[in-house]
Amino acid sequence: MAGQPIRKPTRLEPWQDAGQTPYVRIEKVTKTFGDFVAVDEVSLSIYRNEFFALLGGSGSGKTTLLRMLAGFEQPTEGKIFIDGVDMAGIPPYERPVNMMFQSYALFPHMTVEQNVAFGLKQDGVAKAEIRDRVAEMLGMVQLSAFGKRRPHQLSGGQRQRVALARSLVKRPKLLLLDEPLGALDKKLRERTQFELVNIQEKLGVTFIVVTHDQEEAMTMSSRIAVMNHGVIAQVGTPTEIYEYPHTRFVAEFIGSINMFDGRVVSTDGDQVVVASEEAGCELLIAHATPAPAGSPVSVAIRPEKIALSKDPVAEGDGRNRTTGIVREIAYLGDVSIYLVQLPTGKTVRVTAPNVTRRTEMPITWEDEVTLTWRPFAGVVLTQ
Amino acid sequence: MRAVVSLLVSGLSRIGLWGRGVVVAVPYLWLMLFFLVPFLIVFGISFSESIIAQPPYSSLVEWLTDEDAGTSKLQILLNISNYFRLGGDDLYILAYLNSLKIAAVTTLFCLLIGYPMAYAIAKADPARRGPLMMLVILPFWTSFLIRIYAWIGILKGNGVISNLLEWAGITSGPVEILYSDWAVYIGMTYCYLPFMVLPLYSTLEKMDPSLLEAAADLGSRPFKSFLQITLPLSLPGIVAGSLLVFIPAVGEFVTPELLGGPDTLMIGRVLWNEFFANRDWPVASAVAIALLLVLVVPIMIFQHVQGKQAEAGR
Numbered sequence: 274m275a276g277q278p279i280r281k282p283t284r285l286e287p288w289q290d291a292g293q294t295p296y297v298r299i300e301k302v303t304k305t306f307g308d309f310v311a312v313d314e315v316s317l318s319i320y321r322n323e324f325f326a327l328l329g330g331s332g333s334g335k336t337t338l339l340r341m342l343a344g345f346e347q348p349t350e351g352k353i354f355i356d357g358v359d360m361a362g363i364p365p366y367e368r369p370v371n372m373m374f375q376s377y378a379l380f381p382h383m384t385v386e387q388n389v390a391f392g393l394k395q396d397g398v399a400k401a402e403i404r405d406r407v408a409e410m411l412g413m414v415q416l417s418a419f420g421k422r423r424p425h426q427l428s429g430g431q432r433q434r435v436a437l438a439r440s441l442v443k444r445p446k447l448l449l450l451d452e453p454l455g456a457l458d459k460k461l462r463e464r465t466q467f468e469l470v471n472i473q474e475k476l477g478v479t480f481i482v483v484t485h486d487q488e489e490a491m492t493m494s495s496r497i498a499v500m501n502h503g504v505i506a507q508v509g510t511p512t513e514i515y516e517y518p519h520t521r522f523v524a525e526f527i528g529s530i531n532m533f534d535g536r537v538v539s540t541d542g543d544q545v546v547v548a549s550e551e552a553g554c555e556l557l558i559a560h561a562t563p564a565p566a567g568s569p570v571s572v573a574i575r576p577e578k579i580a581l582s583k584d585p586v587a588e589g590d591g592r593n594r595t596t597g598i599v600r601e602i603a604y605l606g607d608v609s610i611y612l613v614q615l616p617t618g619k620t621v622r623v624t625a626p627n628v629t630r631r632t633e634m635p636i637t638w639e640d641e642v643t644l645t646w647r648p649f650a651g652v653v654l655t656q
Numbered sequence: 657m658r659a660v661v662s663l664l665v666s667g668l669s670r671i672g673l674w675g676r677g678v679v680v681a682v683p684y685l686w687l688m689l690f691f692l693v694p695f696l697i698v699f700g701i702s703f704s705e706s707i708i709a710q711p712p713y714s715s716l717v718e719w720l721t722d723e724d725a726g727t728s729k730l731q732i733l734l735n736i737s738n739y740f741r742l743g744g745d746d747l748y749i750l751a752y753l754n755s756l757k758i759a760a761v762t763t764l765f766c767l768l769i770g771y772p773m774a775y776a777i778a779k780a781d782p783a784r785r786g787p788l789m790m791l792v793i794l795p796f797w798t799s800f801l802i803r804i805y806a807w808i809g810i811l812k813g814n815g816v817i818s819n820l821l822e823w824a825g826i827t828s829g830p831v832e833i834l835y836s837d838w839a840v841y842i843g844m845t846y847c848y849l850p851f852m853v854l855p856l857y858s859t860l861e862k863m864d865p866s867l868l869e870a871a872a873d874l875g876s877r878p879f880k881s882f883l884q885i886t887l888p889l890s891l892p893g894i895v896a897g898s899l900l901v902f903i904p905a906v907g908e909f910v911t912p913e914l915l916g917g918p919d920t921l922m923i924g925r926v927l928w929n930e931f932f933a934n935r936d937w938p939v940a941s942a943v944a945i946a947l948l949l950v951l952v953v954p955i956m957i958f959q960h961v962q963g964k965q966a967e968a969g970r
Contacts, residue, residue, distance in 0.1 A: 345869055365872040378870035382888045391884075392874035443874065 287320035288496065294357070296321045296479055297342065297447065302351035304337050311337040313503035314351070324473055324480045326490035329500035335483045339449050342481065343372045355447060371445040375452040377436035379424040385411070385435050386420040392443045410438040413472065430461045441476065450482045454489060466493050487527050491515065499523050521654050524573045531621050533572045537564045545653055546592070547572050551619045553595040559648035564655055571654045576624040578650035581611060582643045583636060594645045597621060599638055613642060702941035703734045713937045738942035748926065748943065752950060755923040758840060758912070759905035765845040766901045767894065770852035778860035785861070792853050804843060804914050811839050811915065835917040843915040844905055852897040859893030892961065899958045903951055923947055
């Protein structure tokens with residue numbers, strides 16, 4: 274599913290370190306518009322140099338949370354601290370924060386240079402210094418040749434880079450980005466993802482990005498907060514969110530997943546056995562949160578963690594193995610997606626890399642296949 | 657039959673007169689008939705001489721036949737003295753300058769009152785904008801003349817304003833505002849205010865609110881944001897509104913006639929007097945043509961600004 278993580282594995286994980294103080298602390302923040310609760314008692318700690326993503330669908334409250342950090346909205350309840358300072362009542366123009374707007378909000382009556390210089394001009398920075406810093410920023414986003422143009426004379430990608438340069442020129446400690454790549458086409462988006470991460474690492478700025486695109490969040494962020502209906506469903510690294518979703522919502526929101534409803538048969542340490550009629554077999558899950566026998570649970574298994582085979586596999590105890598008929602095959606080039614119907618009627622999604630050429634593919638429509646997976650492929654979800 | 661139609665279509669389309677061409681041609685024909693032709697007639701009269709006859713001006717073109725010599729000739733007489741009279745007599749120059757002054761002051765007042773109004777309406781709750789704009793346009797539903805007469809009642813000595821000032825103890829006797837330049841300013845500002853508010857509102861309402869948020873985010877206080885973002889971006893509205901007020905205000909006749917004093921000299925009044933009191937149609941026509949020339953300049957500036965706007969348009 275998601276692209277290669279750009280993050281180097283050696284990154285620090287400040288949230289694991291109890292001695293670290295968070296740079297941004299959001300404490301039980303609630304925001305209501307009339308009867309509508311946009312953000313519901315959200316608490317978050319974001320650390321210096323993090324690339325933090327707020328991920329959610331529309332109406333999940335992610336943008337409202339970002340706008341409260343910028344100072345455009347005031348929390349109805351709760352507090353926001355940035356660098357230890359309570360932000361209550363502090364207007365946007367006095368916050369140590371800059372924002373990159375989804376619409377870019379470039380000033381149409383100003384040239385690219387004037388747009389980038391705007392923030393420095395407000396602070397009364399000397400003219401010579403403004404010129405140098407604007408030139409430096411435009412160089413960084415590779416727009417040095419476009420300084421005299423107006424925003425409407427630029428392409429979408431160029432505008433996006435002007436907006437980025439403008440929001441970074443004041444060297445904020447915290448940059449808020451509202452759907453920074455939303456208006457770009459797919460190829461440009463992928464390239465810009467890398468650029469954003471490089472700039473963020475080079476400048477040592479804390480980024481908080483709002484996005485609805487889970488792939489974008491996965492590739493760029495150090496941590497992701499998945500939001501749903503104004504509540505944070507889960508906070509974690511991209512790997513944690515993908516491999517160990519806490520709730521059904523998170524599991525289904527990030528990538529595709531197969532859900533099997535069942536009941537716990539037995540628990541042995543962190544090994545749980547679940548009987549699922551839907552799956553047509555017993556499921557053995559390693560490293561699961563223990564649950565009392567008999568309690569209803571769902572077992573989530575990612576499509577790429579299921580193996581397909583035409584030969585009936587006889588070994589083992591019959592757990593984590595079921596059979597079905599291939600109903601649909603979608604060939605995507607690098608992988609193929611198989612929709613396999615189990616005798617119970619349940620359709621299971623399986624993705625397999627196309628190791629051999631298509632013409633030699635052994636599995637085809639209406640084949641009876643055996644599905645197998647390993648004990649640590651599944652996740653037990655109690656809610 | 658079909659052959660004829662297709663021949664007609666192809667013939668017309670060859671000279672670019674089909675479909676789109678016809679749609680444009682109809683209003684152009686209308687403008688030609690009812691604007692260009694009368695204008696040319698007035699332009700012609702301005703070069704004629706005033707005579708006591710019906711109509712009261714000489715004809716420019718005459719066919720003279722000399723019976724004795726047996727020759728005939730076409731005589732075109734262009735009398736340019738009408739225009740010299742405009743330059744020679746202080747009355748006309750003063751009337752022009754005074755008209756420009758009154759129009760400029762009216763435009764300034766409309767801008768000063770109209771901008772905050774348009775701004776407030778554009779920033780109001782979207783559900784309330786419609787009714788508020790309705791209130792701006794509402795006076796148009798009443799006859800213009802009746803509204804001016806109402807102002808006479810408000811402005812005259814012992815009128816509403818006078819009595820209010822006296823009641824508040826600001827003045828001791830009745831105040832006569834009527835029949836002065838101030839009465840003209842008040843009346844004309846009142847009349848032309850909607851023409852300022854409408855274009856200003858439409859530019860301010862279109863403005864992306866995230867621009868002001870971006871300015872605030874970059875450290876600009878609200879008033880500085882207004883000066884740096886809102887004001888320059890509303891400039892097209894200011895120009896459009898100002899011209900919509902200024903151009904008709906220069907030629908305004910009814911308001912200064914009813915509210916102004918005897919010394920409120922405006923070109924519209926001079927024009928009226930020349931036409932109806934003096935029955936000097938040629939001079940009146942020359943005044944009208946000169947007025948047009950005075951106004952063509954701001955109109956051309958307006959066109960230029962609009963063209964630039966369209967060019968820069970996003």
